Amino acid sequence: MADDSSDSRRETRSAFGSYAALGDSFTEGVGDPGPGGVYVGWADRLAVLLADLADRTSDAPAVDDPDHASFRYANLAVRGRLLDQIVAEQIPRAKELAPDLVTFCAGGNDIIRPGSDPDDVAERFERALADLTSVVGTVMVPTGFDTRGVPVLRHLRGKIATFTAHVRSIADRYDCPVLDLWSLRSVQDRRAWDGDRLHLSPEGHTRVALRAAQVLGLDVPADPDQPWPPLPPRGTLEVRRDDMQWAREYLVPWIGRRLRGESSGDHTVAKRPDLLPLIRH
Secondary structure, eight states, X not given: OOOGGGOGGGOOOOOOSEEEEEOSHHHHTTTSBOGGGOBOHHHHHHHXXXXXXXXXXXXXXXXXXXXXXXXXXXXXXXXXXXXXXXXXXXXXXXXXXXXXXXXXXXXXXXXXXXXXXXXXXXXXXXXXXXXHHTTOSEEEEEOOOOOTTOTTTGGGHHHHHHHHHHHHHHHHHTTOOEEXXXXXXXXGSGGGBOTTSSSBOHHHHHHXXXXXXXXXXXXXXXXXXXXXXXXXXXXXXXXXXXXXXXXXXXXXXXXXXXHHTOOTXXXXXXXXXXXXXXXXX
Protein backbone atom coordinates (compact mmCIF):
# COMPACT_ATOMS: atom_id res chain seq x y z
CA MET A 1 0.00 0.00 0.00
CA ALA A 2 1.31 3.47 -0.86
CA ASP A 3 2.51 5.68 1.98
CA ASP A 4 0.22 8.74 2.14
CA SER A 5 2.63 10.63 4.38
CA SER A 6 4.36 12.14 1.35
CA ASP A 7 1.13 13.68 0.02
CA SER A 8 1.35 17.47 0.45
CA ARG A 9 -2.35 17.48 1.35
CA ARG A 10 -1.66 15.30 4.39
CA GLU A 11 1.12 17.11 6.20
CA THR A 12 0.92 16.48 9.94
CA ARG A 13 1.37 19.75 11.79
CA SER A 14 0.86 20.74 15.41
CA ALA A 15 -1.32 23.70 16.34
CA PHE A 16 0.07 27.08 15.30
CA GLY A 17 -0.03 30.00 17.71
CA SER A 18 0.41 32.66 15.03
CA TYR A 19 0.04 33.06 11.28
CA ALA A 20 1.01 35.78 8.77
CA ALA A 21 -0.25 35.81 5.17
CA LEU A 22 1.92 37.42 2.47
CA GLY A 23 0.94 38.12 -1.10
CA ASP A 24 -1.22 40.08 -3.52
CA SER A 25 -4.97 40.34 -4.23
CA PHE A 26 -5.44 36.58 -4.01
CA THR A 27 -4.28 36.53 -0.38
CA GLU A 28 -5.84 39.89 0.48
CA GLY A 29 -9.14 38.26 -0.47
CA VAL A 30 -10.34 40.30 -3.44
CA GLY A 31 -13.61 38.85 -4.69
CA ASP A 32 -14.78 37.91 -1.18
CA PRO A 33 -16.26 41.12 0.30
CA GLY A 34 -16.78 41.41 4.03
CA PRO A 35 -18.11 43.97 6.51
CA GLY A 36 -16.96 47.55 6.17
CA GLY A 37 -15.65 47.09 2.64
CA VAL A 38 -12.74 44.90 3.81
CA TYR A 39 -12.17 41.69 1.87
CA VAL A 40 -12.20 38.34 3.67
CA GLY A 41 -10.58 35.71 1.44
CA TRP A 42 -9.04 32.29 1.86
CA ALA A 43 -6.26 33.38 4.24
CA ASP A 44 -8.73 34.91 6.72
CA ARG A 45 -10.87 31.80 6.46
CA LEU A 46 -7.83 29.58 7.05
CA ALA A 47 -6.95 31.72 10.08
CA VAL A 48 -10.37 30.96 11.59
CA LEU A 49 -9.77 27.22 11.21
CA LEU A 50 -6.29 27.54 12.73
CA ALA A 51 -7.66 29.63 15.62
CA ASP A 52 -10.31 27.00 16.33
CA LEU A 53 -7.60 24.35 16.51
CA ALA A 54 -5.45 26.55 18.77
CA ASP A 55 -8.41 27.09 21.09
CA ARG A 56 -9.05 23.36 21.32
CA THR A 57 -5.44 22.65 22.24
CA SER A 58 -4.93 25.57 24.66
CA ASP A 59 -6.40 26.71 27.94
CA ALA A 60 -6.30 30.36 26.82
CA PRO A 61 -9.79 31.92 26.49
CA ALA A 62 -9.22 33.48 23.06
CA VAL A 63 -12.68 35.01 22.66
CA ASP A 64 -13.28 36.36 26.18
CA ASP A 65 -9.77 37.60 26.86
CA PRO A 66 -8.00 38.94 23.74
CA ASP A 67 -4.86 39.84 25.69
CA HIS A 68 -4.31 36.14 26.36
CA ALA A 69 -5.54 34.77 23.05
CA SER A 70 -4.21 31.42 21.97
CA PHE A 71 -3.90 32.51 18.32
CA ARG A 72 -2.80 35.66 16.50
CA TYR A 73 -3.05 36.55 12.82
CA ALA A 74 -1.63 39.14 10.41
CA ASN A 75 -2.45 39.65 6.74
CA LEU A 76 0.18 41.76 4.94
CA ALA A 77 -1.08 41.10 1.41
CA VAL A 78 -1.91 44.03 -0.88
CA ARG A 79 -3.64 43.76 -4.25
CA GLY A 80 -1.55 44.37 -7.35
CA ARG A 81 1.79 43.71 -5.69
CA LEU A 82 4.59 42.22 -7.79
CA LEU A 83 7.10 39.74 -6.38
CA ASP A 84 9.83 42.32 -5.75
CA GLN A 85 7.37 44.60 -3.97
CA ILE A 86 6.25 41.75 -1.72
CA VAL A 87 9.90 40.97 -0.97
CA ALA A 88 10.66 44.60 -0.14
CA GLU A 89 7.50 45.46 1.80
CA GLN A 90 6.16 42.29 3.37
CA ILE A 91 9.02 39.89 4.04
CA PRO A 92 10.90 42.25 6.39
CA ARG A 93 7.69 42.76 8.38
CA ALA A 94 7.02 39.02 8.47
CA LYS A 95 10.54 38.44 9.79
CA GLU A 96 9.92 41.02 12.53
CA LEU A 97 6.67 39.33 13.51
CA ALA A 98 8.28 35.84 13.37
CA PRO A 99 5.00 33.89 13.34
CA ASP A 100 4.78 30.12 13.58
CA LEU A 101 3.29 29.92 10.08
CA VAL A 102 3.57 32.03 6.92
CA THR A 103 1.79 31.58 3.62
CA PHE A 104 3.86 33.09 0.82
CA CYS A 105 2.03 33.60 -2.46
CA ALA A 106 3.93 35.79 -4.92
CA GLY A 107 4.83 35.96 -8.58
CA GLY A 108 1.37 35.67 -10.08
CA ASN A 109 1.16 39.30 -11.15
CA ASP A 110 4.65 39.04 -12.63
CA ILE A 111 3.71 35.98 -14.69
CA ILE A 112 0.66 37.59 -16.30
CA ARG A 113 2.67 40.61 -17.47
CA PRO A 114 3.63 40.59 -21.16
CA GLY A 115 7.18 39.41 -21.77
CA SER A 116 7.72 38.00 -18.29
CA ASP A 117 10.02 34.99 -17.90
CA PRO A 118 8.77 32.32 -15.45
CA ASP A 119 12.33 31.05 -14.97
CA ASP A 120 13.52 34.48 -13.85
CA VAL A 121 10.49 34.95 -11.57
CA ALA A 122 11.18 31.54 -10.03
CA GLU A 123 14.81 32.43 -9.26
CA ARG A 124 13.69 35.56 -7.40
CA PHE A 125 10.94 33.58 -5.68
CA GLU A 126 13.50 31.07 -4.40
CA ARG A 127 15.74 33.78 -2.96
CA ALA A 128 12.76 35.22 -1.10
CA LEU A 129 11.67 31.82 0.20
CA ALA A 130 15.19 31.06 1.40
CA ASP A 131 15.15 34.32 3.36
CA LEU A 132 11.77 33.54 4.91
CA THR A 133 12.56 29.97 5.90
CA SER A 134 15.67 31.16 7.73
CA VAL A 135 13.37 32.80 10.29
CA VAL A 136 9.91 31.17 10.07
CA GLY A 137 9.39 27.58 11.10
CA THR A 138 6.74 26.70 8.51
CA VAL A 139 6.20 28.48 5.18
CA MET A 140 3.40 27.16 2.98
CA VAL A 141 3.48 28.12 -0.71
CA PRO A 142 0.50 27.96 -3.09
CA THR A 143 0.94 26.93 -6.72
CA GLY A 144 -0.79 28.61 -9.64
CA PHE A 145 -4.27 27.65 -10.79
CA ASP A 146 -4.95 25.64 -13.91
CA THR A 147 -6.41 28.46 -16.00
CA ARG A 148 -7.72 26.46 -18.97
CA GLY A 149 -11.28 27.48 -18.04
CA VAL A 150 -10.53 31.13 -17.18
CA PRO A 151 -11.04 33.15 -20.37
CA VAL A 152 -8.80 36.10 -19.49
CA LEU A 153 -5.93 33.83 -18.39
CA ARG A 154 -6.33 30.80 -20.65
CA HIS A 155 -3.61 31.90 -23.08
CA LEU A 156 -1.12 32.13 -20.19
CA ARG A 157 -1.61 28.53 -19.08
CA GLY A 158 1.82 27.41 -20.30
CA LYS A 159 3.67 30.15 -18.39
CA ILE A 160 1.64 29.52 -15.27
CA ALA A 161 2.31 25.77 -15.51
CA THR A 162 6.05 26.41 -15.84
CA PHE A 163 6.09 28.67 -12.81
CA THR A 164 3.97 26.18 -10.85
CA ALA A 165 6.49 23.42 -11.57
CA HIS A 166 9.26 25.69 -10.30
CA VAL A 167 7.31 26.50 -7.13
CA ARG A 168 6.82 22.83 -6.33
CA SER A 169 10.53 22.10 -6.85
CA ILE A 170 11.60 25.07 -4.75
CA ALA A 171 9.21 24.09 -1.97
CA ASP A 172 10.71 20.59 -1.96
CA ARG A 173 14.22 22.03 -1.56
CA TYR A 174 13.18 24.04 1.50
CA ASP A 175 10.82 21.43 2.97
CA CYS A 176 7.78 23.70 2.62
CA PRO A 177 4.22 22.36 2.47
CA VAL A 178 2.59 23.05 -0.90
CA LEU A 179 -0.96 24.30 -1.40
CA ASP A 180 -1.56 22.64 -4.77
CA LEU A 181 -4.19 24.78 -6.48
CA TRP A 182 -3.48 23.36 -9.93
CA SER A 183 -5.04 20.05 -8.89
CA LEU A 184 -8.03 21.61 -7.10
CA ARG A 185 -10.67 20.75 -9.69
CA SER A 186 -13.52 22.58 -7.97
CA VAL A 187 -12.02 26.00 -8.69
CA GLN A 188 -12.10 25.28 -12.42
CA ASP A 189 -15.86 25.88 -12.27
CA ARG A 190 -16.86 29.43 -13.27
CA ARG A 191 -18.83 29.78 -10.02
CA ALA A 192 -15.53 29.69 -8.14
CA TRP A 193 -14.56 32.99 -9.81
CA ASP A 194 -15.69 36.55 -9.29
CA GLY A 195 -17.36 38.55 -12.04
CA ASP A 196 -13.99 40.01 -13.08
CA ARG A 197 -12.76 36.48 -13.99
CA LEU A 198 -9.42 37.25 -12.31
CA HIS A 199 -10.25 36.70 -8.64
CA LEU A 200 -12.03 33.99 -6.72
CA SER A 201 -15.62 34.26 -5.54
CA PRO A 202 -16.47 33.79 -1.83
CA GLU A 203 -17.10 30.09 -2.48
CA GLY A 204 -13.83 29.82 -4.38
CA HIS A 205 -11.94 31.38 -1.48
CA THR A 206 -13.70 29.01 0.91
CA ARG A 207 -12.60 25.97 -1.06
CA VAL A 208 -8.99 27.18 -1.15
CA ALA A 209 -9.06 27.73 2.61
CA LEU A 210 -10.34 24.20 3.17
CA ARG A 211 -7.60 22.76 0.95
CA ALA A 212 -4.95 24.82 2.78
CA ALA A 213 -6.21 23.48 6.10
CA GLN A 214 -5.96 19.95 4.75
CA VAL A 215 -2.35 20.58 3.74
CA LEU A 216 -1.60 21.55 7.34
CA GLY A 217 -3.21 18.39 8.69
CA LEU A 218 -6.44 19.91 9.99
CA ASP A 219 -9.80 18.17 9.93
CA VAL A 220 -12.07 20.27 7.74
CA PRO A 221 -15.87 20.63 7.84
CA ALA A 222 -16.33 20.08 4.09
CA ASP A 223 -14.54 18.61 1.08
CA PRO A 224 -12.94 21.43 -0.96
CA ASP A 225 -13.30 19.34 -4.11
CA GLN A 226 -16.98 18.58 -3.57
CA PRO A 227 -18.72 18.79 -6.97
CA TRP A 228 -20.86 21.80 -7.72
CA PRO A 229 -24.58 21.35 -8.45
CA PRO A 230 -25.26 21.01 -12.18
CA LEU A 231 -25.97 24.20 -14.13
CA PRO A 232 -28.53 24.58 -16.89
CA PRO A 233 -26.96 24.81 -20.36
CA ARG A 234 -26.13 28.31 -21.62
CA GLY A 235 -26.93 29.45 -25.13
CA THR A 236 -24.47 31.16 -27.45
CA LEU A 237 -26.26 34.52 -27.14
CA GLU A 238 -26.17 34.40 -23.35
CA VAL A 239 -22.46 33.62 -23.32
CA ARG A 240 -21.75 36.41 -25.82
CA ARG A 241 -23.83 38.90 -23.80
CA ASP A 242 -21.95 37.98 -20.62
CA ASP A 243 -18.61 38.35 -22.40
CA MET A 244 -19.51 41.82 -23.68
CA GLN A 245 -20.66 42.96 -20.25
CA TRP A 246 -17.48 41.60 -18.68
CA ALA A 247 -15.33 43.41 -21.26
CA ARG A 248 -17.03 46.75 -20.58
CA GLU A 249 -17.03 46.41 -16.81
CA TYR A 250 -13.66 44.80 -16.17
CA LEU A 251 -11.42 44.29 -19.20
CA VAL A 252 -11.41 47.87 -20.52
CA PRO A 253 -10.62 49.42 -17.10
CA TRP A 254 -7.90 46.78 -16.50
CA ILE A 255 -6.25 47.60 -19.85
CA GLY A 256 -6.53 51.31 -19.07
CA ARG A 257 -4.70 50.90 -15.76
CA ARG A 258 -1.94 48.96 -17.49
CA LEU A 259 -1.53 51.67 -20.15
CA ARG A 260 -1.34 54.34 -17.45
CA GLY A 261 1.12 52.32 -15.37
CA GLU A 262 -1.33 52.13 -12.49
CA SER A 263 -2.13 49.30 -10.09
CA SER A 264 -5.32 48.54 -8.22
CA GLY A 265 -3.25 48.56 -5.03
CA ASP A 266 -1.50 51.92 -5.49
CA HIS A 267 -3.39 53.50 -2.58
CA THR A 268 -4.02 50.34 -0.56
CA VAL A 269 -2.32 49.25 2.64
CA ALA A 270 -2.26 45.89 4.39
CA LYS A 271 -5.56 45.23 6.14
CA ARG A 272 -3.98 43.51 9.16
CA PRO A 273 -0.30 44.53 9.54
CA ASP A 274 0.13 43.26 13.11
CA LEU A 275 -0.25 39.87 14.76
CA LEU A 276 -3.56 40.42 16.51
CA PRO A 277 -5.93 38.06 18.28
CA LEU A 278 -8.52 36.63 15.91
CA ILE A 279 -11.85 37.25 17.56
CA ARG A 280 -14.77 35.28 16.16
CA HIS A 281 -18.36 36.36 16.69
